[in-house]
Amino acid sequence: MKHEAPLNFALIRRVLAYTSSAKRTRNILFGITILRAMQLPLLAWGTGAVINGPITSGDSAMLVPAVLGYAAFALFTDITFRYRILLALSFGEQVMTRMRQDLFAHFMRMPMSFFTQNRTGSLISRLTSDIEAIRMGVQDALFVSIVQGGQMLVAGALMLWVEPQLFLIVLAVAPVVWFLNRQFRKRQSVLLRKMQESFSRVTAVVAEAVGGIRVTQGFSRQSVNAGIFRELLADHSAHNIGTARNNALYTPLLELNAQFFTAALLLAGGWRALSPEVNMPIGDVVMFIFLANLFFQPFQVIGNQYAVALSAMAGAERVFGMLDTPPSWADADNARPISHIQGRVEFRDVTFSYEPDKPVLHGISFTAEPGTTVALVGHTGSGKTSIINLISKYYLCEQGEALIDGRGLTTITGESLHKQMGIVTQQNFLFTGTLLENLRLGNPDATAEQALEAAERLGCRQELETLGLNRIVSEQGGGISLGQRQLVCIVRAMLADPRILILDEATSAVDSLTEARIQQALDILFKGRTSFVIAHRLSTIRKADQVLVMEQGKIVERGHHASLLALNGRYAQMYTEFLKTGIGED
Ligand SMILES: Nc1ncnc2c1ncn2[C@@H]1O[C@H](COP(=O)(O)OP(=O)(O)O)[C@@H](O)[C@H]1O
Numbered sequence: 001m002k003h004e005a006p007l008n009f010a011l012i013r014r015v016l017a018y019t020s021s022a023k024r025t026r027n028i029l030f031g032i033t034i035l036r037a038m039q040l041p042l043l044a045w046g047t048g049a050v051i052n053g054p055i056t057s058g059d060s061a062m063l064v065p066a067v068l069g070y071a072a073f074a075l076f077t078d079i080t081f082r083y084r085i086l087l088a089l090s091f092g093e094q095v096m097t098r099m100r101q102d103l104f105a106h107f108m109r110m111p112m113s114f115f116t117q118n119r120t121g122s123l124i125s126r127l128t129s130d131i132e133a134i135r136m137g138v139q140d141a142l143f144v145s146i147v148q149g150g151q152m153l154v155a156g157a158l159m160l161w162v163e164p165q166l167f168l169i170v171l172a173v174a175p176v177v178w179f180l181n182r183q184f185r186k187r188q189s190v191l192l193r194k195m196q197e198s199f200s201r202v203t204a205v206v207a208e209a210v211g212g213i214r215v216t217q218g219f220s221r222q223s224v225n226a227g228i229f230r231e232l233l234a235d236h237s238a239h240n241i242g243t244a245r246n247n248a249l250y251t252p253l254l255e256l257n258a259q260f261f262t263a264a265l266l267l268a269g270g271w272r273a274l275s276p277e278v279n280m281p282i283g284d285v286v287m288f289i290f291l292a293n294l295f296f297q298p299f300q301v302i303g304n305q306y307a308v309a310l311s312a313m314a315g316a317e318r319v320f321g322m323l324d325t326p327p328s329w330a331d332a333d334n335a336r337p338i339s340h341i342q343g344r345v346e347f348r349d350v351t352f353s354y355e356p357d358k359p360v361l362h363g364i365s366f367t368a369e370p371g372t373t374v375a376l377v378g379h380t381g382s383g384k385t386s387i388i389n390l391i392s393k394y395y396l397c398e399q400g401e402a403l404i405d406g407r408g409l410t411t412i413t414g415e416s417l418h419k420q421m422g423i424v425t426q427q428n429f430l431f432t433g434t435l436l437e438n439l440r441l442g443n444p445d446a447t448a449e450q451a452l453e454a455a456e457r458l459g460c461r462q463e464l465e466t467l468g469l470n471r472i473v474s475e476q477g478g479g480i481s482l483g484q485r486q487l488v489c490i491v492r493a494m495l496a497d498p499r500i501l502i503l504d505e506a507t508s509a510v511d512s513l514t515e516a517r518i519q520q521a522l523d524i525l526f527k528g529r530t531s532f533v534i535a536h537r538l539s540t541i542r543k544a545d546q547v548l549v550m551e552q553g554k555i556v557e558r559g560h561h562a563s564l565l566a567l568n569g570r571y572a573q574m575y576t577e578f579l580k581t582g583i584g585e586d
Pocket residue numbers: 116354355360378379380381382383384385386387
């Protein structure tokens with residue numbers, strides 16, 4: 001079990017800083033909260049005063065005005081209550097909204113490595129459930145606790161003032177109530193945590209089973225999945241029942257305690273009212289029963305709110321932990337935009353690793369002259385994509401230097417670079433929106449006609465027109481095939497008119513007929529740009545100005561197709577394999 005952290009005031013201050021824009025609301029809210037803390041005890045006192053006054057003395061003329069006064073104060077009390085709730089709500093809403101904006105913006109600034117280290121699911125829960133917990137803490141725990149704490153003080157003070165001896169009885173019971181509440185909450189928090197954990201296992205299984213439904217059905221795993229799910233559900237159900245059982249034990253016990261306590265007050269109060277020496281007014285007995293309830297209620301409420309506060313603190317700790325994680329690298333301070341890229345790409349003895357001490361690229365050097373095409377060839381895992389990642393400045397190399405037009409990549413801002421760079425990968429991604437919006441990603445000002453012209457130059461205008469530029473597409477699809485998605489991504493790159501073009505296995509997911517068409521489009525796309533291609537097709541490789549043959553993070557051979565074949569080394573070997581298996585030849 002996680003150790004319960006006590007309240008951390010530095011953290012609370014930091015959360016409250018998110019409301020600084022609304023200082024006035026905040027001050028009004030605190031004022032209302034304090035007012036609210038006094039109102040209910042004062043109403044209880046008023047009840048006693050009416051009984052002791054007009055009722056006891058038989059003053060019927062005073063009864064109606066006294067009760068009207070009481071009613072007016074009650075109305076005032078509930079109007080205060082309404083604004084207490086409303087203001088706290090808007091307060092919590094502000095914290096939540098601003099925090100979400102900050103966190104989202106922070107995520108968007110992070111380099112690629114951040115997203116491989118943090119799973120999407122956990123980033124989403126930072127943004128959703130953690131921030132929601134903080135909101136509950138701000139909006140409920142803080143103000144409810146102030147109201148309840150204040151109410152307890154005011155009720156206690158009134159009792160002390162009215163009948164100090166009777167108040168001693170109340171105080172004697174306090175430890176019992178406190179102890180019962182504490183026991184209950186302790187057990188409940190353990191049980192609730194188990195329940196939440198079992199529930200997140202349930203949802204995780206659903207997500208995985210549904211996400212992998214093709215595999216599930218393809219490998220007839222339905223019954224296995226159903227079995228796992230059944231067990232998890234049973235487990236979760238057991239935890240639910242455990243929580244309910246705890247509740248069913250303590251809640252009646254707490255209520256019984258309150259009733260016994262009322263009985264004790266009736267006895268002691270009644271005796272004092274009947275005793276000629278004390279002669280306690282009847283109204284005071286009634287007032288005491290009300291006040292004592294107001295005095296004890298906060299034990300339970302504050303206990304619950306304390307749990308809310310703790311989960312808010314845990315959420316805040318995680319959220320601020322994320323916000324305080326600086327990007328593992330950002331553009332250097334002296335980085336400047338590059339206005340017009342010529343397209344000369346050079347690597348000088350570059351070494352790179354994703355994880356410390358596990359280099360995946362060793363001493364990579366090459367030069368791509370503007371407008372030329374470089375093909376990267378090598379087995380899976382040889383480091384082709386890693387080279388692309390460095391050219392795109394998604395990662396930084398730790399040794400050596402990568403340059404564009406003779407400028408080190410570190411001195412160029414990522415944004416200005418990406419604006420002049422087009423990337424098409426195997427995992428082509430379409431955002432939810434129309435086809436046209438997706439096409440315009442790299443060139444937001446382009447018109448529909450320009451988009452179609454770009455498609456025409458690539459020889460696929462007809463296809464786009466059939467699909468319709470206003471068709472809604474999404475990450476999952478939107479009724480378009482893999483090949484069509486790929487075409488969309490290629491047109492998108494064309495429309496952006498990049499100086500440096502990168503194709504990472506862009507055509508390996510489509511059938512050969514579509515590929516032949518895409519290939520033609522690519523030849524057109526390559527013209528006049530520095531292009532890096534990772535492809536299985538020999539036709540692309542044959543046309544490349546320079547082929548880099550990769551093996552285990554090193555360039556083992558380089559040159560063009562013909563000279564490499566003549567070398568009769570690794571490339572020639574791969575080429576023969578290609579020819580034998582038939583894949584790759586067109
Ligand atoms: N995000 C990553 N984190 C850690 N290691 C990675 C990551 N991406 C790739 N690698 C490793 O780097 C090596 C080169 O991968 P990659 O450049 O993707 O190869 P290729 O594109 O040639 O198939 C592989 O051993 C791979 O396991």
